[in-house]
Amino acid sequence: MADEEAKGAEFTFKVVVNKQKTKVLFAEVDHNFADVLLSFLTLPLGKTVTLLKKHYGDDKYGPVNIGSLTSLCDGISNLSNVCFCTEGCKEMLLDPRSSFEPECRKLKLDIHEAVPTKYFLCENVRCCYSQTSMYGHSACGCGKPLKREVDVVKDSQTDSNKGVFTINTASFLIADDLRMVPNVAVSIMETLRNIGVTNTDDAELTSVTFGLNEIMDLLRGSLLSCTPLTDIILNKGKIGSSTVGYEPETLLRNKIEKEAESNSKNKMNLKLMVQESTNKLLFAQADDDFVDFLFTLLTVPLGGVLDCVLGSHTTGLKSIDNLYTSVKTLIDDKYFLTPDTKTRLMKPKLPRGFMSKNPILPLSEEESVHWLYYNCNADKKEWLSYSDTERKIRIAYPKRESTDYVKGPTMYMVSDDLTVKPLSMSYSISFLNEMKIPLSDIKEVEVQIGLQEAISILKASLTSTSALTDGLMINPVSNKKRKLEH
Secondary structure: OHHHHHHHOOEEEEEEEOOOOOOEEEEEEEHHHHHHHHHHHHOEHHHHHHHHHHHHOOOOOOOOOOOOHHHHHHHHHHOOHHHEOOOOHHHHHHOOOOOOHHHHOOOOOOHHHOOOOOEEEEOOOOOOOOEEEOOOOOEOOOOOEEEEEEEEOOOOOOOHHHOOOEOOOOEEEEEOOOOEEEOOOOOHHHHHHHOOOOOOOOOEEEEEEEOHHHHHHHHHHHHHOOOHHHHHHOOOOOOOOOOOOOOOOOOOOHHHHHHHHHOOOOOEEEEEEEEOOOOEEEEEEEEHHHHHHHHHHHHOEHHHHHHHHOOOOOOOOHHHHHHHHHHHHHOOHHHEOOOOHHHHHHOOOEOOOOOOOOOOOOOOEOOOOOEEEEEEOOOOOEEEEOOOOOOEEEEOOOOOOOOOOEOOOOEEEEOOOOOEEEOOHHHHHHHHHHOOOOHHHEEEEEEEEOHHHHHHHHHHHHHOOOHHHHHOOHHHHOOOOOEEOO
16 A cells, blocks of 8 residues: 555656756755655665665666665575574564654655555464564564564554645755755855855756656665756656765764774774785675674664764765755754754664664664554454554564674675675685685785774765775775785
8 A cells, every 4th residue: 555655646846957958956845845855864774775676676777786785685685594693683684664664654755665564463363462563573472473464554644744854834945966955044045055056047947747756766866876856857867877986984073083982892803805916805704793783784774874974075975965964054953843853864763673782883773662553443454553542562573672683603704795695615715716816815814893994884885886895995904914824
């Protein structure tokens, strides 16, 4: 049902294009469209990769790959369930939930639910534990599996026109690079300068309509293009290759430096296998703690990623960077629906139960659990909703709280694009033989991964298919004192 609602939702708004019809200068949108755009910041990285993959499939312009995150997800898909602490941990990583789920269900178009979520109740219809899960491998408190499928029905009184993230009286201007400002909150000239418009000579006004396909194009463009509106409206959805790309880390914010000092004991060891003659990273040998760190990246919402990374130049995802910066500096608090909406978008928390035991990134999870409400009519049809009824149903997750995703102690092989496989001697030798690299040309470099290195790897994973090389800046790293493998 959520899928059908998403397919039917449409937004019609005005756009201003230059005289040559080669560039969108800006779009003028209402609060409904602005709320959908802001919901991009609430999407966990793993959910973003999964949504794009399912929506585009074998797209005529090629597969949608987000840096090394796509290969990280593919690697998890291929891992055996025995590598995870519980059977459902794998599902949680590939389809992570957002702490904004109740709000996003009120959106005119909720892309979180473009692929409908199934919920499951205890197979015992008389169970009194009142738990549900969107993951099929969860167990009820009574010990029986949660596998009785039910829908979560959008409440009939829910009205997106009341506003979700922004107030319903607001309208906004959105630049081609997704800078967003309230519609003439200051002078006209200052408003145009804030979105980078310096020349409107002979500009033309036109009307466009966006549905689910265009919103998905906008999500893809926010991650891969500097001009997503032009790409969608004037170039028929072909995303330009103008992404900034990975920029080496040169400066971290004072906040990160202070947290790095306070968390100096929370470090992970990593062994890099490097070809000595070329200084090329072949793979890393990692304990389960480093692999758990990589997997946890998929649960972090885009807003949380940008909070960690921005301030050390750019993530390379220029348009989504601009949207985040607009929330931070260009949109006043009074345009948001509640006093804490702005802070939550900029520093979104993970749902309770998604945090690993020893997180290295400065993340936090919600203190309270999420609840749904059970409904049943005279025909014994069951459904869940977010409207308060007499019977509350607690949302449960298959990963036990204060535990990790990955089972240890286990050693893993991590490739440069973050593909993870269990480490075995036979596969390692086979890999080196296929690469035609003799053991005498291999050097082993031991590095420690602290907060600064973790953020650098996170940043590189967004745009680079060689996230370890770029994130750890292999050239200077490999010049450190090393242990030679003979």
